[in-house]
Amino acid sequence: MTSGMLIREARLRASLTQTELSERSGRDRAQIARWESDSVQPSFETLRDLVRACGFDLALALVPYDVDEGGEKRLRENLFRSPENRLQAMLKERKR
Numbered sequence: 001m002t003s004g005m006l007i008r009e010a011r012l013r014a015s016l017t018q019t020e021l022s023e024r025s026g027r028d029r030a031q032i033a034r035w036e037s038d039s040v041q042p043s044f045e046t047l048r049d050l051v052r053a054c055g056f057d058l059a060l061a062l063v064p065y066d067v068d069e070g071g072e073k074r075l076r077e078n079l080f081r082s083p084e085n086r087l088q089a090m091l092k093e094r095k096r
Contacts, residue, residue: 001091003047004038010054011036025053044087 001009011021011032018036022029027050034040035050042050048058078086 001095002038003041003088003091004036006047006058006091007032007042007050008036010051010056013056014054016054021050021053025050041084041088044083047087 011018014021016024018029018032021027022032025032027046031040032050035042035046051058078089081089
């Protein structure tokens, strides 16, 4: 699941239009459309704010990770990623 899919899902579950979400969140409607289409990736804070404007929250938790043969390399690579890139990688991994 991408951040755009998450925003759209929260908005639809709340029965909001993009315009209504724009009014609730104080964000431009066109920007919301770009985020939903995954043309642009919002920061984690913006993603959280948009989901909250829909009446939901993101539940994030650190869970033990079973390091497999390639897992250690992946952990080292993640040390050099930004928080947004780590979130995108995590969402992409969950999609599989």
